[in-house]
Amino acid sequence: MFNEYVTRVAECEQKRKTARNQNDKHSWLAMADSWRKTAELQLILEWQAQFIHEHSVPRASWVW
Numbered sequence: 001m002f003n004e005y006v007t008r009v010a011e012c013e014q015k016r017k018t019a020r021n022q023n024d025k026h027s028w029l030a031m032a033d034s035w036r037k038t039a040e041l042q043l044i045l046e047w048q049a050q051f052i053h054e055h056s057v058p059r060a061s062w063v064w
């Protein structure tokens with residue numbers, strides 16, 4: 001998923017370069033920033049999931 005978000009950032013930045021006016025350029029820049037933040041959050045979630053997986057304590061199975 002991270003690579004998809006990075007691709008979206010690049011697309012928005014490219015469209016910003018070819019935008020016709022300042023308002024459109026600002027809109028594309030804002031969208032690129034939003035995708036960039038989403039990509040960063042995705043990385044954080046992946047790191048957390050990996051950490052939890054590597055450091056989780058196995059639970060004892062209770063048999064009654």
